[in-house]
Amino acid sequence: MPSTAAKPTRFCALVLAGGRGTRFWPRSRKNAAKQVLPIVGERTMLEQTLDRLRPLVASPEDIWILTSRELRPTILRQAPQIPSAQVIAEPLGRNTAPAIGLGAELILRARGDVTMGVFPADAYIDHPDAFTAAVRNAVAQAQKPGKLVVLGIPPTRPETGYGYIEVAQDPRTKSAALRVERFTEKPVLAKAREYVDSGNYFWNAGIFIWRTSSILEAMAEFLPATAEILRRIAEAPRSKLPAILDRWYQECENISVDYAVMERSRNIVCVPAPNLGWNDLGSWAAVYDQLAPKGGTVGPAGQVVEVDAANNFVQVEGRTVALVGVHDLIVVETADALLIVPRSKAQDVSKVVAKLEAEGRTKLL
Numbered sequence: 214m215p216s217t218a219a220k221p222t223r224f225c226a227l228v229l230a231g232g233r234g235t236r237f238w239p240r241s242r243k244n245a246a247k248q249v250l251p252i253v254g255e256r257t258m259l260e261q262t263l264d265r266l267r268p269l270v271a272s273p274e275d276i277w278i279l280t281s282r283e284l285r286p287t288i289l290r291q292a293p294q295i296p297s298a299q300v301i302a303e304p305l306g307r308n309t310a311p312a313i314g315l316g317a318e319l320i321l322r323a324r325g326d327v328t329m330g331v332f333p334a335d336a337y338i339d340h341p342d343a344f345t346a347a348v349r350n351a352v353a354q355a356q357k358p359g360k361l362v363v364l365g366i367p368p369t370r371p372e373t374g375y376g377y378i379e380v381a382q383d384p385r386t387k388s389a390a391l392r393v394e395r396f397t398e399k400p401v402l403a404k405a406r407e408y409v410d411s412g413n414y415f416w417n418a419g420i421f422i423w424r425t426s427s428i429l430e431a432m433a434e435f436l437p438a439t440a441e442i443l444r445r446i447a448e449a450p451r452s453k454l455p456a457i458l459d460r461w462y463q464e465c466e467n468i469s470v471d472y473a474v475m476e477r478s479r480n481i482v483c484v485p486a487p488n489l490g491w492n493d494l495g496s497w498a499a500v501y502d503q504l505a506p507k508g509g510t511v512g513p514a515g516q517v518v519e520v521d522a523a524n525n526f527v528q529v530e531g532r533t534v535a536l537v538g539v540h541d542l543i544v545v546e547t548a549d550a551l552l553i554v555p556r557s558k559a560q561d562v563s564k565v566v567a568k569l570e571a572e573g574r575t576k577l578l
Contacts, residue, residue: 223275223327224352226266227316229419230259230280230288230334231303235563236496239550240528243283243578248334249291252494253503258335259291265341266332269348277320278334279303279312298451304459309419310473311439311465314432318447321425328355329428331421331470337503339490347486351422354390354482361431362422363393363475365415365483366491371405374495374560376417376471378483384413390482396475415483417471418491422484431474439465497543497552498559501526510536526556550577 234247241247248258256264263276270276273294278301280288285302292300301319303312313331320329330348338344347364355362365378376398380391396417400408408414421428432440442461449457466473475481492503504511505526510519512527512534519525522536529546536542543559545552554562569577 223271223324224269225275225277225320225324225327225329226270227313227320227329227331228259228262228266228276228278228334229309229312229331230278230284231306231312232335233281233566234335235566236560238562238566239545239547239552239577243281245287246281246284247494249284249287252335252500253337257291258337258494259288261337262332262334263292263295265338265344268345269330274299275324277301277316279316281306302455302458304455304462307462307465307467308469310432310436310468310470311443311462313421313428313470314436314440314443314465315446315462317425317428317432318443321429322447324425326424326426328352328422328424331419333419335494336418336420337490337492337494339492340488343486343488343490347484347489348420348422350389351484354484355422355424355427358424359427359430359480360423361427361475361478361481362390363481363483364418364420364422364486365391366418366489367485367487368409368414368416371402371409372416373399373402373405374499375399375493377405377408378415378417379408380413380415380483382413384415384485390484393475393481393483396471398471415485416491418486418493420486421470421475428474431478431480435477436466436468436473496559496562497526497545497554498556501543501556524556 230248234241237247240250251257274296276295277299278288278295280302282302285300288300289297351362351364378396379394381394382391442464446457446461492499494500501511508524510517510525516533517527518535520537522539524540525536525542527534527544541556543554543556
């Protein structure tokens with residue numbers, strides 16, 4: 214590993230785009246998952262992510278994308294500016310710790326001990342200028358070797374679907390970075406209310422900034438077996454990378470970077486990132502909340518007729534949908550499937566995918 218004495222002079226980005234988006238069935242499928250769909254707006258989630266990164270990198274050649282085999286062809290079409298060799302297909306999902314470790318190893322060998330950011334491809338950010346400023350603040354904090362930086366989103370409500378970051382200092386001090394006390398996974402509602410009321414918790418958006426050496430040293434400390442496998446994979450000639458991934462990637466531990474590293478390291482700081490307009494968009498209900506913050510029905514103009522109905526989310530093409538006496542529903546149609554679910558049960562849409570898998574109905578996956 215290169216010396217960590219010199220400060221990085223370049224910023225690289227690792228975009229994680231390998232999830233299946235099962236809560237967005239029936240639109241999200243293995244070959245067309247949430248991140249390559251225009252969930253909010255005309256551009257896909259991936260395209261919006263790459264748009265936001267443009268002011269932060271010197272060139273598209275400083276971006277790596279980690280995805281699945283099924284999605285790689287679509288991503289190559291949507292992101293032709295990214296070198297194809299830097300769109301890496303995982304042979305199988307192994308959660309975020311191996312994905313981030315592999316990306317860091319590849320960036321280290323291509324660019325050296327630079328500062329890198331990790332960005333989910335499927336988050337929505339309404340204010341890209343605030344995002345750019347927050348990431349630049351985080352980059353400044355991440356210059357010190359060994360330092361791990363996470364962006365923290367000030368919570369606006371007691372949300373049970375997000376992870377939380379507890380900081381040791383009062384956020385009202387306006388410090389550029391706050392020492393992280395602990396990471397907490399998705400809490401029950403009462404605990405989420407307690408976190409928000411305390412004032413020293415942030416939502417974890419899964420956006421991390423660090424030097425390549427910093428995260429790889431942490432991986433070696435907390436996931437030594439997986440770190441060694443990833444090092445061997447990255448040392449392979451690029452022409453042999455797919456075959457080497459096939460052979461070795463399955464041996465990596467299936468664990469998130471939050472559990473593997475962030476909950477165990479004591480060298481983490483949180484950079485507050487207010488005013489991003491951030492939304493995880495984890496379900497159709499989250500999309501409704503984004504599009505209709507004050508309520509009301511969301512659907513194609515002229516295609517939704519309501520009688521004693523309100524606050525529904527409708528996504529269909531080419532036909533009229535009549536809703537009578539129903540409220541707070543999600544209705545999503547594709548050529549081969551129709552989803553109808555209460556907004557309050559939107560998280561359970563992934564159970565439909567699990568049931569289809571169990572029944573072997575692969576054409577609907």
